[in-house]
Amino acid sequence: xxxxxASNTKRIRVGSGGVLLPQYSPYKIAENFKVLEVLFPNRxxxxxxxxxxxxxxxxxxLTDGIRKSMNEFPRQIQDLQGYFLxxxxxxxxxxxxxxxxxLTSLPEMWILxxxxxxxxxxxxxxxxxxxxxxxxxxxxxxxxxxxYTHFQPSTFLQKPKTNVCVFVVCAETQEExxxxxxxxxxxxxxxxxxxxxxxxxxxxAKNIPLTTDDTMKIQENRRRMIIGTPQRVKAELLRLRExxxxxxxxxxxxxxxxxDKIRSYTLIANELL
Numbered sequence: 254x255x256x257x258x259a260s261n262t263k264r265i266r267v268g269s270g271g272v273l274l275p276q277y278s279p280y281k282i283a284e285n286f287k288v289l290e291v292l293f294p295n296r297x298x299x300x301x302x303x304x305x306x307x308x309x310x311x312x313x314x315l316t317d318g319i320r321k322s323m324n325e326f327p328r329q330i331q332d333l334q335g336y337f338l339x340x341x342x343x344x345x346x347x348x349x350x351x352x353x354x355x356l357t358s359l360p361e362m363w364i365l366x367x368x369x370x371x372x373x374x375x376x377x378x379x380x381x382x383x384x385x386x387x388x389x390x391x392x393x394x395x396x397x398x399x400x401y402t403h404f405q406p407s408t409f410l411q412k413p414k415t416n417v418c419v420f421v422v423c424a425e426t427q428e429e430x431x432x433x434x435x436x437x438x439x440x441x442x443x444x445x446x447x448x449x450x451x452x453x454x455x456x457x458a459k460n461i462p463l464t465t466d467d468t469m470k471i472q473e474n475r476r477r478m479i480i481g482t483p484q485r486v487k488a489e490l491l492r493l494r495e496x497x498x499x500x501x502x503x504x505x506x507x508x509x510x511x512x513d514k515i516r517s518y519t520l521i522a523n524e525l526l
Contacts, residue, residue, distance in 0.1 A: 259293040268298025270418070270503060271365040271383070273306040274329045275322075276315045283336030283352040286360045294358050300383060301333065302365035303374075330364070330378055337362070338408060362409045365418075368392045372400035379407020381414040384497065387477050387505055393417070397497045417493060418503040420478040423486045423517040433517070434480045435459065436509040438471045445470070452509045483524035490525075 259267045272282055286299040303326040305312055313320070335341040336352040337359060364375040367385040369392070375382035382400045384393050397415060404413040422437060424430035435458040443449040453461065463471075479489040490502060506517045 255289055255297070256292070259289070259296060264296075266296050266298055266361070267293070268361070268363070269300040271300050271302035271304070273304055274301045274333070275303060275305060275326060276312060279329050279332040280336050280347070280350065280352060283333055287337070287352055287354055287356055290356055290358060290360045291354050297360040298363055298381075299337075299360040300363040300365060301330070303371065304365075327374065330374060334362070334378065334407075334409065359409060363416075366396060369396045369399040372396040373403065376400045376403040376413075377405060379405050379410050381410055381416075383503060384415065384417045384499070386417050386419045386493070386497075388418075390476050393497055397499065401498070415497070415499045416501040416503050417497050417499045418505065419490075419493065420507065421486055421490075421504045421517070421521065422478065422480045422506055422508060423483055423520045424513075425482065425520070427481050427485065430480050430482065433508050433510075433513050434478065437478070437507050438474065440507060441474050442467060442471060452507060454509050458509075483520045486521055487524045 255267050255269065274282070282299070282301070286297060289297045303323060305323060307315075332341070332345075335345070336350075337356075339351050341348050341350075362380040363383050364371060364378070364380050365383045365385060366372050366375065367389045372382055372384070376399065382397075384396050386393055400415065401413050406412065420437065422430050422434040424433055432455060435455055436452050439458040439461055440450075440452040443451075479486050481489070493499070493502075504518070504521065506514050508514055508517070
């Protein structure tokens with residue numbers, strides 16, 4: 254996807270919302286992103302996260318049956334940076350392994366986090382930091398404050414750089430935006446129950462029976478979202494920018510209809526530009 258989008262654009266930066274590092278080899282990730290950086294210099298973002306992601310069987314399939322611990326994430330970050338620079342410590346078991354191709358520029362490295370622990374990883378390793386407001390909005394201020402306060406410059410980044418990831422659904426009217434968001438509401442509810450990952454149509458969402466707990470959970474999840482007209486979305490994004498002091502946003506619109514999704518992004522872009 255990164256290669257396809259970068260091939261069909263000329264200026265925008267393109268990257269991963271979060272390669273889940275515990276599922277993969279840092280060496281392989283380094284080589285993949287080095288190839289992308291050579292093909293599209295100064296346009297590639299290498300975003301990585303700690304989450305295991307997926308079901309247990311899916312995770313095992315990705316690692317070819319090898320159980321990997323989430324506690325390895327800090328070491329994997331160090332290895333990934335070492336492979337990007339081809340500067341692993343001499344005592345490293347793979348010291349003689351080099352990641353190719355050679356680079357004249359580095360991918361911009363981001364760490365995704367949902368707490369001050371993720372912020373600490375990004376700050377200590379001198380990477381940019383993405384805060385997952387779309388997962389846990391309540392931890393954001395503490396995480397961002399920690400990152401800015403403790404950031405250590407590195408070869409990858411000389412000064413702090415942040416973005417905040419948030420669910421957004423935008424339409425011409427508030428009523429339409431609320432209706433479009435129903436498919437996202439019910440998808441997220443199902444994901445949290447572990448019963449389905451398919452995004453329902455609006456009609457399906459309207460006909461799914463809900464318990465009192467379900468209704469309360471949907472309202473709670475709405476704190477992770479911005480839903481409304483372009484003007485309302487802009488106002489809320491500016492409010493969050495003031496709250497988090499972030500440089501940019503990563504927007505997720507996970508609704509059923511593809512054309513409605515494109516329209517949502519277009520309305521937001523037109524309002525902000």
